[in-house]
Amino acid sequence: MATKKAAPKKTAAKKSVNRKTAPRKQPEVPAFTSDEDLESYKMMLTIRRFEEKAGQMYGMGLIGGFCHLYIGQEAVVVGVQMASVEGDQMITGYRDHGHMLAMGLDPKGVMAELTGREGGLSRGKGGSMHMFSAEKHFYGGHGIVGAQVSLGTGLAFANRYQDNGNVSFVYFGDGAANQGQVYESFNMAELWELPVVYVIENNQYAMGTAISRASAQTDLSKRGVSFNIPGEQVDGMDVRAVKDAAARAAEFCRSGNGPFILETNTYRYRGHSMSDPAKYRAREEVNRMREEHDPIEQVKARLLKSKKIDEAGLKEIDAEVRTMVTEAANFAQESPEPDPSELWTDIIEEVQA
Amino acid sequence: MSIEILMPALSPTMEEGTLAKWMVKEGDEVRSGDVIAEIETDKATMELEAIDEGRIGKLVVAEGTENVPVNDLIAVLLLDGEDATAIENIPSSTTAEKPDAPSTERAAEAAGSEAVPAPVTAVVVSDPEIPDGTEMQSTTVREALRDAMAEEMRADENVFVMGEEVAEYQGAYKVTQGLLEEFGPRRVVDTPITEHGFAGLASGAAMAGLRPIVEFMTFNFAMQAIDHIINSAAKTRYMSGGQMTCPIVFRGPNGPAARVGAQHSQDYSAWYAHVPGLKVVAPYSASDAKGLLKAAIRDPNPVVFLENEILYGRSFDVPETDEWVVPIGKAKVLREGSDVTIVSFSMGLTYALEAADKLAEEGIKAEVIDLRSLRPLDTDTIIASVQKTNRLVLVEETWPICGIGSEIAAQVQEKAFDYLDAPILRISGKDVPMPYAANLEKLALPSASEVVAAVNSVMYR
Numbered sequence: 162m163a164t165k166k167a168a169p170k171k172t173a174a175k176k177s178v179n180r181k182t183a184p185r186k187q188p189e190v191p192a193f194t195s196d197e198d199l200e201s202y203k204m205m206l207t208i209r210r211f212e213e214k215a216g217q218m219y220g221m222g223l224i225g226g227f228c229h230l231y232i233g234q235e236a237v238v239v240g241v242q243m244a245s246v247e248g249d250q251m252i253t254g255y256r257d258h259g260h261m262l263a264m265g266l267d268p269k270g271v272m273a274e275l276t277g278r279e280g281g282l283s284r285g286k287g288g289s290m291h292m293f294s295a296e297k298h299f300y301g302g303h304g305i306v307g308a309q310v311s312l313g314t315g316l317a318f319a320n321r322y323q324d325n326g327n328v329s330f331v332y333f334g335d336g337a338a339n340q341g342q343v344y345e346s347f348n349m350a351e352l353w354e355l356p357v358v359y360v361i362e363n364n365q366y367a368m369g370t371a372i373s374r375a376s377a378q379t380d381l382s383k384r385g386v387s388f389n390i391p392g393e394q395v396d397g398m399d400v401r402a403v404k405d406a407a408a409r410a411a412e413f414c415r416s417g418n419g420p421f422i423l424e425t426n427t428y429r430y431r432g433h434s435m436s437d438p439a440k441y442r443a444r445e446e447v448n449r450m451r452e453e454h455d456p457i458e459q460v461k462a463r464l465l466k467s468k469k470i471d472e473a474g475l476k477e478i479d480a481e482v483r484t485m486v487t488e489a490a491n492f493a494q495e496s497p498e499p500d501p502s503e504l505w506t507d508i509i510e511e512v513q514a
Numbered sequence: 515m516s517i518e519i520l521m522p523a524l525s526p527t528m529e530e531g532t533l534a535k536w537m538v539k540e541g542d543e544v545r546s547g548d549v550i551a552e553i554e555t556d557k558a559t560m561e562l563e564a565i566d567e568g569r570i571g572k573l574v575v576a577e578g579t580e581n582v583p584v585n586d587l588i589a590v591l592l593l594d595g596e597d598a599t600a601i602e603n604i605p606s607s608t609t610a611e612k613p614d615a616p617s618t619e620r621a622a623e624a625a626g627s628e629a630v631p632a633p634v635t636a637v638v639v640s641d642p643e644i645p646d647g648t649e650m651q652s653t654t655v656r657e658a659l660r661d662a663m664a665e666e667m668r669a670d671e672n673v674f675v676m677g678e679e680v681a682e683y684q685g686a687y688k689v690t691q692g693l694l695e696e697f698g699p700r701r702v703v704d705t706p707i708t709e710h711g712f713a714g715l716a717s718g719a720a721m722a723g724l725r726p727i728v729e730f731m732t733f734n735f736a737m738q739a740i741d742h743i744i745n746s747a748a749k750t751r752y753m754s755g756g757q758m759t760c761p762i763v764f765r766g767p768n769g770p771a772a773r774v775g776a777q778h779s780q781d782y783s784a785w786y787a788h789v790p791g792l793k794v795v796a797p798y799s800a801s802d803a804k805g806l807l808k809a810a811i812r813d814p815n816p817v818v819f820l821e822n823e824i825l826y827g828r829s830f831d832v833p834e835t836d837e838w839v840v841p842i843g844k845a846k847v848l849r850e851g852s853d854v855t856i857v858s859f860s861m862g863l864t865y866a867l868e869a870a871d872k873l874a875e876e877g878i879k880a881e882v883i884d885l886r887s888l889r890p891l892d893t894d895t896i897i898a899s900v901q902k903t904n905r906l907v908l909v910e911e912t913w914p915i916c917g918i919g920s921e922i923a924a925q926v927q928e929k930a931f932d933y934l935d936a937p938i939l940r941i942s943g944k945d946v947p948m949p950y951a952a953n954l955e956k957l958a959l960p961s962a963s964e965v966v967a968a969v970n971s972v973m974y975r
Binding site for chain 1: 520560700714718719722724812813842
């Protein structure tokens with residue numbers, strides 16, 4: 162039982178790697194406006210409550226197979242999403258529910274996909290790990306660790322090919338960061354100056370393996386050094402820091418400077434999946450992260466301090482969020498299973514000769 | 515309204531477990547995330563966390579209880595302001611309602627052919643008519659492939675080609691010769707030697723709306739990339755419920771070349787033909803190479819396009835028109851005959867056609883069918899021929915186990931058993947890694963004389 166402590170490093174931003182006009186690291190985390198605080202609070206809370214409900218429904222046998230919860234990591238996707246513009250693409254691995262909610266997809270469609278029902282985003286044929294939204298430029302939802310990195314680099318290739326000014330945000334974890342195709346992609350992205358922000362969600366554990374047990378270089382922001390890709394570490398529990406760093410990274414890519422690596426140091430409170438008892442880390446470590454670094458509590462404290470909203474106002478938001486999640490859960494149970502004929506659809510698009 | 519805490523399923527297969535220990539007692543205040551119990555599953559001891567905030571109103575199942583079914587009520591949580599009277603009526607144990615029909619039953623139902631018949635394959639028309647007056651031009655397979663790419667790149671700005679040595683080197687086998695000059699480096703992209711990476715990158719670009727043609731220097735190297743061909747390209751449409759497509763062509767030489775040894779001499783036809791969500795094409799002639807590659811580039815689905823290095827230099831007549839598009843999924847009768855049907859594809863046809871010539875000298879009329887497409891497989895054309903000849907020999911360079919021949923033999927005996935006058939015979943590559951020595955290599959490959967022998971056997975001669 163290796164319980165090596167690998168708590169997220171604090172903001173300690175590493176200096177960007179030489180070359181080009183790498184973004185300047187801000188000395189302080191820029192403050193959010195009260196509106197930004199409120200916006201991020203609502204979205205992070207939505208993700209947390211959604212995931213808690215998903216965990217509960219998994220426990221009731223309504224969700225099958227694998228189910229990977231995002232609880233604890235909410236600030237990463239919410240912060241990055243606040244830095245994106247219309248048309249930017251997003252792609253990630255299998256811990257993908259939060260990403261879809263942050264992109265504005267209806268929780269009902271996501272939850273109904275988890276229950277494998279007709280109302281799901283993929284009409285029940287994808288499941289927790291395989292969801293997509295062409296409309297929102299969400300390219301999945303991929304179950305093969307690291308595959309999304311090559312695919313996401315291809316999204317950036319299309320952006321450059323079409324010269325559309327968009328950036329592709331490619332999310333992967335500290336585990337995927339050791340896959341070979343990640344470095345094949347880094348090489349091509351830099352070679353062809355593709356507009357891609359690699360968002361590494363370093364939640365400290367690749368399934369049950371602490372990063373220090375799997376990675377020779379644990380500063381993942383440096384993983385682009387041999388390709389001349391600049392990188393930066395950011396406190397992934399602070400949504401302001403994530404948004405700020407992501408905005409600078411996106412601007413760097415959008416301006417034609419090639420790719421950028423953003424390592425967000427974050428933490429997942431739950432096990433790798435629902436069937437993981439998480440015995441490889443100490444309970445105290447989890448508790449310390451929750452008590453001292455919780456991304457939602459941080460914003461909540463700021464909101465109360467700023468008097469933008471009072472306790473009663475927050476309770477109202479909580480109630481709204483809970484209602485939305487409950488409605489999604491109800492929809493996901495009431496929506497019928499896909500029609501048996503769905504077995505044979507969407508395999509090949511028939512072509513008229 | 516109080517909250518019911520149910521026995522959770524903590525693994526995909528868990529149906530019951532032991533409530534090993536309560537970490538809270540009645541009356542305790544709990545917050546979301548607090549550990550309230552330890553539950554033993556068949557695999558591990560797991561902690562159960564509270565999801566909602568409140569006060570433990572009742573512990574319904576005592577700690578140490580074994581075989582607690584998933585979804586049984588184990589405790590009740592009182593919310594803000596509720597008192598114990600709210601839960602007086604809760605029985606000591608209830609079973610939560612199970613969700614609808616387990617999906618396994620549905621799957622079994624679906625497997626029944628009556629309940630959910632597999633869709634009838636769309637009828638594909640045969641080769642397009644060649645308009646009167648169209649000139650035929652003797653063209654090598656290599657040039658035909660290049661012409662197909664060039665024509666489609668002229669027609670659609672989103673079509674581009676990428677791969678190792680496709681641009682400045684003009685193609686490792688010179689198939690992309692001249693494309694860089696005409697289309698420039700934006701659309702003719704030299705990649706690093708990084709098959710896994712560029713197959714994934716191109717698949718992503720296809721999902722984003724481009725029409726990539728990925729050249730593998732040979733399909734042997736595509737094994738490094740096969741995860742993206744199958745898991746990313748072939749399955750995306752299904753997994754996304756039809757929302758997302760991956761219109762991409764993976765092409766390059768496949769199968770044994772000559773004297774290059776085991777790692778450069780393998781036929782992957784059966785590997786890709788196995789995969790739903792892909793189309794798989796393996797042309798023999800230059801006109802089919804051109805017409806099918808144009809169809810593949812225009813196809814909205816991922817297409818694996820298997821060429822053959824030895825055929826690259828062979829010349830065939832190709833109609834001189836930009837609109838020569840051969841539909842995918844349709845076999846072609848290369849030579850008509852009434853005594854026996856020989857089915858093959860790609861390089862296998864050189865053995866089949868040579869055998870047919872020899873057999874003709876002996877007065878045996880062999881019908882030779884070029885499959886051209888391996889998925890979808892045109893079994894109708896094969897069966898129509900077998901109904902006429904009543905005898906079938908299958909020829910391929912693929913390994914015999916689970917090969918294309920195995921599949922055809924299975925389908926023909928299912929669908930045309932009564933028409934067969936002899937067992938179906940398969941001639942294939944031998945079941946060994948390809949040897950280097952010239953004599954051994956020759957033995958490992960099929961030969962025309964083996965085909966002749968097989969035909970004699972099914973004709974009981």
